[in-house]
Amino acid sequence: MMKCTKVFHRNTKHKTYNMEKIEVSYSHEGTVANVLLNDGKGNVLDNVMMSEILEAFNVFKSNKHLKLIVFQGNGKHFSFGASVEEHTKELAETMLRTFHKIFLDIVAIQIPTMAKISGQCLGGGLELALICNLIFADKTAKMGQPEISLGVFPPPASIILPEKIGLARAEELLISGRSMDAMEAFNVGLVNIVFDNKEALDAGAEEWIIKNIIPKSASSLKYAVRSSRIKFNHVLSNFLPQLETIYVKELMNTKDANEGINSFLEKRKPEWVNA
Numbered sequence: 001m002m003k004c005t006k007v008f009h010r011n012t013k014h015k016t017y018n019m020e021k022i023e024v025s026y027s028h029e030g031t032v033a034n035v036l037l038n039d040g041k042g043n044v045l046d047n048v049m050m051s052e053i054l055e056a057f058n059v060f061k062s063n064k065h066l067k068l069i070v071f072q073g074n075g076k077h078f079s080f081g082a083s084v085e086e087h088t089k090e091l092a093e094t095m096l097r098t099f100h101k102i103f104l105d106i107v108a109i110q111i112p113t114m115a116k117i118s119g120q121c122l123g124g125g126l127e128l129a130l131i132c133n134l135i136f137a138d139k140t141a142k143m144g145q146p147e148i149s150l151g152v153f154p155p156p157a158s159i160i161l162p163e164k165i166g167l168a169r170a171e172e173l174l175i176s177g178r179s180m181d182a183m184e185a186f187n188v189g190l191v192n193i194v195f196d197n198k199e200a201l202d203a204g205a206e207e208w209i210i211k212n213i214i215p216k217s218a219s220s221l222k223y224a225v226r227s228s229r230i231k232f233n234h235v236l237s238n239f240l241p242q243l244e245t246i247y248v249k250e251l252m253n254t255k256d257a258n259e260g261i262n263s264f265l266e267k268r269k270p271e272w273v274n275a
Helices: 047-060 092-109 124-130 146-150 155-165 167-176 182-187 198-212 218-228 230-253 255-265
Strands: 015-018 022-027 032-037 068-073 113-117 120-122 134-138 142-144 179-181 193-195
Touching (some): 022 047, 155 230, 179 182
Parallel strands (some): 134 193
């Protein structure tokens, strides 16, 4: 595995580092870090990919010239979500600890973040997008939190969705597990801009970055993120550990949560016992 261990300064040319499941590149003279989720068709957020994202964060946080971190999925989809195989009772605690550190690190880093969404953006994939300051999407995007269909719930989304789109809309999505298309996500205030296709998304995001991010001070952008999220960060940092405990210590001790995960892995319909 190639380690992402160098810090690129403002006058550094475009660089790309391939890790096992993500690709990190720098553009705009080193002021924009692009994180490409790159694990085949679904870009599944398993422990390897999550650990590599955290490794990249360790580099980003010491680079005073970074003005923006952009997340995108390779291929047709952003991400199918976190690995269901790692949601089993034996692995859930480790998986959640690693996954939740991504959110807490983004809070600590304070660098502006953007998600560029095409295709499926589900579960943990949507949660990664939700933590970003900006979400740009194209018309192929489908976004949802389907965890309830597996008998579980999404801790980060349970906090972030109500903060971003209001409690009533968030509860309907979290309880139903249904997906939204890009226009519905735009209409409820989740997505900032919708483009016709992925090519237009890439071009439009590039234009927006050049106009609105590149002319700004990297230091001042951090203060803008810190101030705009002063309440959001407090809520997330205080309640995410509580939901992690509920998930690991209570939910994963129920029969139905384990049945939901196991039935998915076994490709069969779950048999709920409501306990």
